[in-house]
Amino acid sequence: MLSVAKRHRSGGVRQGRKLLQKQFLEKLARIPGPPVTFKNDVNKDTPSLAFTYIQEYVLGEGVSRADLDAVKTGCDECRPDMGANRGCQYTRKCKCLEYAAPDLTRCKTDKQREQYAAWERGEMGSEGLPKRFPYRTDPINKMLVLDNFYLESRNPIYECNELCDCGKNCKNRLVQKGRKVPLEIFRTLGRDFGLRCPIDLKRGQYIDRYLGELITDAETSAREATGSYDKASYLFSLDKHAEDDDRPGALHKRDCYVADGEKMGGPTRFINHSCDPNCRLFTVSYNRNDRLIYDLAFFALENIPAGEELTFDYMDVEDTESAPGQAPNDTMDVGGVKCLCGAENCRGKLWM
Numbered sequence: 296m297l298s299v300a301k302r303h304r305s306g307g308v309r310q311g312r313k314l315l316q317k318q319f320l321e322k323l324a325r326i327p328g329p330p331v332t333f334k335n336d337v338n339k340d341t342p343s344l345a346f347t348y349i350q351e352y353v354l355g356e357g358v359s360r361a362d363l364d365a366v367k368t369g370c371d372e373c374r375p376d377m378g379a380n381r382g383c384q385y386t387r388k389c390k391c392l393e394y395a396a397p398d399l400t401r402c403k404t405d406k407q408r409e410q411y412a413a414w415e416r417g418e419m420g421s422e423g424l425p426k427r428f429p430y431r432t433d434p435i436n437k438m439l440v441l442d443n444f445y446l447e448s449r450n451p452i453y454e455c456n457e458l459c460d461c462g463k464n465c466k467n468r469l470v471q472k473g474r475k476v477p478l479e480i481f482r483t484l485g486r487d488f489g490l491r492c493p494i495d496l497k498r499g500q501y502i503d504r505y506l507g508e509l510i511t512d513a514e515t516s517a518r519e520a521t522g523s524y525d526k527a528s529y530l531f532s533l534d535k536h537a538e539d540d541d542r543p544g545a546l547h548k549r550d551c552y553v554a555d556g557e558k559m560g561g562p563t564r565f566i567n568h569s570c571d572p573n574c575r576l577f578t579v580s581y582n583r584n585d586r587l588i589y590d591l592a593f594f595a596l597e598n599i600p601a602g603e604e605l606t607f608d609y610m611d612v613e614d615t616e617s618a619p620g621q622a623p624n625d626t627m628d629v630g631g632v633k634c635l636c637g638a639e640n641c642r643g644k645l646w647m
C-alpha cells in the first residue's frame with residue numbers, strides 16, 4: 296500500500312501530466328488548418344512543450360533567402376485561359392517548369408531526343424523540352440494529386456508563384472495552398488510518438504510540409520556534436536540540387552542548408568521512418584532560380600486507410616543515387632540507430 300506522502304506525490308504527478316496534456320492540446324488547437332489532434336492509448340506521456348509550431352521556415356544565423364528581385368521570376372507567357380483554363384499545362388511555354396523533368400514521350404524531333412539523353416546523363420539542362428506536369432486531377436474525387444511519374448522518379452517539383460501570369464486557378468499550385476487533411480499525433484509502440492491521418496488518403500495526395508529552423512552546415516555539425524548517437528534526429532538537408540563536381544558555380548553540399556525540426560516545426564516532425572514507407576518527401580520550389588531554399592512536402596505513395604501510421608524512408612534514394620548502405624547525405628549520417636519499423640524488408644538501421 297502507498298504511504299500518504301507517496302499518494303500525495305503520485306497525485307501531484309497525475310495533476311502535472313494532465314496540465315501538460317492540456318497545454319499540449321492548446322498548442323495543437325492553435326495550428327491553422329484542419330485539426331491536429333493527439334491520442335495516447337499506451338501510457339500517460341505527452342510530447343515536449345518545449346517546441347514551437349511554425350508556419351514557415353525560421354532562418355537561423357548565416358541563412359538568407361536569395362535576393363528575390365534578382366532571381367525570382369514567374370511564367371510570363373502563360374495565361375489563365377490556356378489549356379482549357381488549366382493555366383500552365385503547355386509545359387514548353389511555362390518558365391516555372393523550365394528545370395522540371397522533361398517528357399520523353401512528347402519529344403518529337405531527333406534534336407529533342409538527343410537533348411533528353413544528354414539530360415539523363417547529367418550533361419545538359421532540360422530547357423526547351425516538353426516537361427512533365429507535376430499534378431493531375433484524380434478522376435474519382437476531383438482533387439489534385441501528384442502524377443505517377445513524379446511519385447516514382449523523385450524529381451523536384453516546381454510550382455508557379457505570385458509573379459506568374461497563369462492566374463490563381465492554375466493547376467501548378469498545390470503545396471503552396473497548405474495542408475488540407477487533419478492529422479493525429481499518437482503514441483507508437485517503441486518509437487515514441489508518430490503521426491497518422493484520421494481520414495483515408497489517396498495515392499499522390501499532398502499531406503503537409505516538413506518545417507524547422509534552417510541552419511548552416513557548420514551549425515548542423517555543431518548541433519550533431521552535442522547530441523548522442525541514439526538521440527532522436529530531426530535534421531533534413533536541403534541538398535537536392537547539390538552537385539558532385541568542383542566546376543565554378545557548382546553547388547556543394549557544404550553550402551546547403553539543413554532544416555532542424557527539433558525545437559520548432561510542424562506536426563510532420565513526428566513522422567517515423569519505415570523501410571517500406573507509405574509516404575515520400577519531395578522538394579517543391581516556387582523560385583526555380585533559388586537552389587538553396589525550397590519546401591519539403593510529404594505525399595502519399597499509396598492509398599492509406601484512415602488511422603494507418605504515416606511513414607517515410609529516412610534514406611530514400613533512387614538505386615542509382617547511392618550505393619546500398621551509404622547515407623544519402625552527410626547530415627543524416629549520425630550513427631546506426633536500430634530500426635523498429637517491422638517491415639519484411641527492414642534494413643536493420645535508421646541510418647548507415
Ligand SMILES: C[S@@+](CC[C@H](N)C(=O)[O-])C[C@H]1O[C@@H](n2cnc3c(N)ncnc32)[C@H](O)[C@@H]1O
Pocket residue numbers: 486487488489525526527528529564565566567568569632633634635636645
Ligand atoms: C523525426 S523523429 C520522429 C518522431 C519521434 N518518434 C518523436 O517522437 O519525436 C526521428 C526519430 O524517431 C525515432 N524513430 C523514427 N523511426 C524509427 C524507427 N523505424 N525505428 C526506431 N526509431 C525510430 C528515432 O529516434 C529518430 O531519430
